[in-house]
Amino acid sequence: MSHEENKATISRRDALKLAGVGGLGLLLGAGGMTGLASGMLQKSKTTGGNDHPANTVPFYGKHQAGIITPMQDFVCMGAFDLTTSSISEVRELFQKWTAASARMTQGQSAGEESGNTLLPPVDTGEALGLGAVRTTITFGLGTSFFDERFGLAGKRPPALVDLPKFKGDDLRSEWSGGDVVVQVCADDPQVAFHAIRNLVRIGRGKAVLRWMQEGFQRTGAADPKGSTPRNLLGFKDGTNNPNVQDAAVADEVVWAGAGDQPAWMGAGSYMIMRRIRMRIEVWDRTTLGEQEATFGRHRDSGAPLGSRNEFDPLDLAKTGQDGKPRIPADSHVALAHMNGKVRIHRRGYSYSNGIDIKTGQLDAGLLFICYNRDPRNQFIPMQQLLASQDKLNEYIVHVGSGIYACLPGTSSGGYIGDTLF
Ligand SMILES: C=CC1=C(C)c2cc3[nH]c(cc4nc(cc5[nH]c(cc1n2)c(C)c5CCC(=O)O)C(CCC(=O)O)=C4C)c(C)c3C=C
């Protein structure tokens, strides 16, 4: 193993072990200690633990990780506004972000420490000793990235449209948009936060955070079987997501294809973020029958109304004794199903931001995230229908929004964005 390779595979855990031997900066910087580090790595590889390969998701590849990757327990999502108008500075920034992300997703610190006590550390430190916990870091470009600043207006993907105003939208600019979005997912909230924080730090002088939102779902510890998570309205959410582990399904639903324009987005995807606040207090006063009619599914089992099991097919033609559809036509699933003809890949998380100090009500809801190949044919018509007819609208309000071109993946030596700039 070369010295470079050796350094590249030293995890945050190994780094702490090394620090215990004789000082982190000294050891990492010292070529003569290579043999020692190598020995410890071998040990950590065979002993498993949190840095076991099963807990790491490769950063480099054809597609960015974090899109069809099975969902982790936590998300920390942030959108940046660029404060430079120089495309070469943006390139440099993406090169640095890529290098740091490649390291952090493998359980390493954001960069190599010099050990110089007269300088601030390169990594902020709160993830030292913590495992990789399936961290993924996914980058996307907002519509504003393609304004006049960087000379890339002509390269804006036709599918990266400005979202129309949907009925009932109450969007706030402080929770919307951004030139660049970064979705960090991990099985530990501190590890996820650490990644965003270090990207913010690297971006200083070139990019500022515009908004940031953390999200969660039940953890693997609470539900080792990994059953469908429940949203904050108490229903299983994600049951009828398309199986994107099937490559043909992912190609149809998620990935911009080689034939789709522009070519630089091939193997990328379009992300929609909607911050959807729930009127939890109203929901909690609603009867179980009304709640189930709102979603069109049974609360406990997650089965479609009138069926027994969660994964039973949606039978929208089924009628009850009164002759009415068993799954109401204005229910969320009846509408979102789109007759089975339009599909998106949902990857959202619950959020809770304490209380709204004006009303004393809970400020909580769904950080809706979905990926699709072309939002003009997928998310937009679906949301248009939901916004105008969904019974769920009595209990939710969309308060933040963004659409982002999630770039194709890159390989070691390249950088996220290298197909475009
Ligand atoms: C425009 C897309 C969608 C938005 C916005 C949305 C918001 C939203 N959804 C729930 C809860 C559930 N959604 C469920 C199913 C479901 N939702 C969408 C799309 C949007 N949801 C789709 C495409 C589907 C699948 C439809 C199908 O073909 O069956 C369900 C049922 C279980 C499941 O299949 O996941 C729940 C529950 C909330 C709470 C919400 C906004 C806050």
Ligand SMILES: [Fe+2]
């Ligand atoms: Fe939904």
